[in-house]
Structure formats: C-alpha cells, structure tokens
Amino acid sequence: MDAAGAILGLSIGLAVIYGAVFCYREQSVPKALVKTVATLALAAWAWMAGGPVALVAALGLSAAGDAFLAGDGDRWLLPGMAAFFAAHVAYVLLFWDMMPGALVMWQIGAQIVLVMAAAGYLGWLLPYLGKMRLPVIAYTAVILMMGVGAIALAPTNTLILAGALMFILSDAILARQLFREQGRQNVTASVTLWILYFGGQVLIAFGILAAFA
Numbered sequence: 620m621d622a623a624g625a626i627l628g629l630s631i632g633l634a635v636i637y638g639a640v641f642c643y644r645e646q647s648v649p650k651a652l653v654k655t656v657a658t659l660a661l662a663a664w665a666w667m668a669g670g671p672v673a674l675v676a677a678l679g680l681s682a683a684g685d686a687f688l689a690g691d692g693d694r695w696l697l698p699g700m701a702a703f704f705a706a707h708v709a710y711v712l713l714f715w716d717m718m719p720g721a722l723v724m725w726q727i728g729a730q731i732v733l734v735m736a737a738a739g740y741l742g743w744l745l746p747y748l749g750k751m752r753l754p755v756i757a758y759t760a761v762i763l764m765m766g767v768g769a770i771a772l773a774p775t776n777t778l779i780l781a782g783a784l785m786f787i788l789s790d791a792i793l794a795r796q797l798f799r800e801q802g803r804q805n806v807t808a809s810v811t812l813w814i815l816y817f818g819g820q821v822l823i824a825f826g827i828l829a830a831f832a
Contacts (some may be wrong), residue, residue, distance in 0.1 A: 622667060623664055623667040623668050626660050626663050626664040626667060627660075627661070627664040629656075629660045630657050630658075630660035630661040630663075630664060631656035631657075631821075632755060633653050633654075633656055633660065634640070634657045634813075634817045635779055636653055636689065637650070637653045637654050637813060637817075638810055638813045638814060638817075640652065640653075640806045640822070641653055642654075642806035642809045642810055642812070642813040643804050643805070643806040643809035643810060644804070645804070646689055648776050650689065651685075651686060651689030651690075654685045654689060655682050655686040655689065656682075657676075657817065658678060658681050658682040658685050658817070658820065659679065659682035660678040661678050661682075661785055661817075661820060661821065662675055662678035662682060662823075663767055663818075664829070665678055665707060665824050665827075668828055669828070669831070670824065670827060670828050670831065671713060671827065671831055673709045673710070673713035673716075674709075674713060674823075674827050676706075676708065676709045676829075677706045677707075677710050677713070677823075678706075678707035678820060678824065680702050680703070680705045680706035680709065681702070681703060681706045681820060683702040684699045684702035684703040684706065686697075687699035687702055688796050689800055693701060696797070699759055700754055701757075703758070703790075704757070704758055704761050707758075707761045707762050707764070707765045708761060710765045710768070710769075710783070710823070711761065711764045711765050711768050713827065714765065714768030714769055714771070714772060714779075715768060717772055717773075717776070717827075717830060718768070718771050718772060719772070719773045722771055726771055729770045730767045730771070730806050733763065733766050733767065733770065733787075734763060734767070735785075737762075737763050737766075739789060740794075741755070741756065741759050744794055744795075744798055744799065746796040747799050748798055751798070755794070755798075758790075760772055762786075764792060765783060765786075765787075766783050766784065766787050768783075769783035771780075776823045776826055776830060777826070777828060778823070778825050778826030779822070779826035779830070780822050780826075781819075781822050782818070782819040782820065782821070782822030782823035782824075782826060783819065783823060784819070785815040785816070785822065786815070786816060786820065786823070787821030788815050788819075789813075789816035789819060790792070790816075791817035792808055792812040792815070793809060793812055795808075796809075796812070797809060
C-alpha cells in the first residue's frame with residue numbers, strides 16, 4: 620500500500636471508530652481528536668492523490684470546523700460555522716469551475732425542490748435560533764449554493780451529487796440537534812449525522828478526483 624492509501628485507510632479507520640464509539644457521547648478530548656484527525660487525514664489523502672487545491676482546502680476547513688464544534692458551549696459554534704462556511708465556498712468555486720454549461724430540465728427542477736425544501740426547513744428552525752438567526756441564514760445560503768452547484772454538474776458526476784446531498788442532510792440533522800433539541804444527544808441521530816457527513820465528504824472527494832484524473 621502506498622502512502623496515500625495508508626492515509627486514506629487511517630481516515631476511514633478513525634471515522635469508523637468515531638461513529639461506533641464517540642459520536643453520540645459527551646464532548647471530550649479523545650472525541651475531538653478522533654473526529655478532527657479523521658477529516659484532516661482525508662484532506663491529506665486528497666492532496667497526496669493530486670486533488671485540486673479547492674478540494675484540499677474544503678476538507679481542511681471542514682477539519683477545522685470539526686475541531687471548533689468539538690468545544691463545549693456556544694463559544695465555539697460561530698467559529699465552527701465560519702470554518703464550514705468557508706469550506707462550502709471552496710466547494711462552490713470548484714463546482715462552478717466544473718459546470719459543463721446549460722442546465723437540463725431535471726437539474727432545474729431538482730434545484731427548485733432543494734431551495735424550497737431548505738426554505739421550509741429554515742422556517743421551521745427560525746423560532747428557535749435567537750441570536751444565531753443571521754449566521755444560520757447565511758450558512759443555509761452558502762450550503763444551498765453548494766447543493767445547487769452539485770446538481771448543475773454533468774450527470775456523470777453522481778458521486779459528487781450524492782456526497783453533496785448527504786452533506787446537506789447531515790447539516791439539517793445537526794441544526795435540529797443544536798437548535799430544536801438544545802444539544803441533547805440522540806444515538807441514532809448522531810450516528811446517522813456522522814455517516815452522512817463523513818460519507819458525503821468521501822464521495823465528493825472520490826468524485827472530484829475521478830473528474831480531474
């Protein structure tokens with residue numbers, strides 16, 4: 620196995636450990652380290668595999684977001700959201716560069732459905748957001764741009780589209796946990812969130828590497 624393969628194996632191994640042992644537990648240093656290093660190793664693998672700078676940046680910023688969100692309390696929520704906001708900006712720029720041209724009808728329809736679903740979900744969250752209302756609205760806008768961009772890619776980029784939609788679903792679950800459930804831990808929701816988030820990042824990375832091969 621080459622070095623890149625070993626790094627990918629480390630990333631996936633840590634992701635499995637995090638999902639099986641840590642994701643539904645209270646915050647701790649081991650939990651933060653396992654989660655952050657899993658995503659950071661994925662970024663390192665993408666770089667070693669020759670991935671575009673925007674992909675490596677998106678994964679690296681996601682690892683920073685993981686580290687911030689591992690902190691207790693509201694103190695680290697905004698920095699974590701800012702890191703993931705920047706990660707989505709990197710994905711948006713990358714997807715924009717990969718867009719083939721004019722959209723077909725199913726893509727336009729899918730984009731409309733995604734925007735309407737996000738607007739409805741945001742409306743459901745708004746009464747619970749308090750001082751986080753503007754940051755959450757801004758974050759919703761950028762992740763929507765990422766999703767719309769993924770839908771606009773060539774139909775051959777199914778891994779990227781699937782990964783982007785999984786990422787969006789994971790954020791929807793996280794938002795519910797943070798704002799509707801006041802941070803209460805739910806084993807099923809936490810495991811599902813992690814599978815969608817990390818699995819989505821893996822699919823996006825594989826899809827982009829295949830597209831740039």
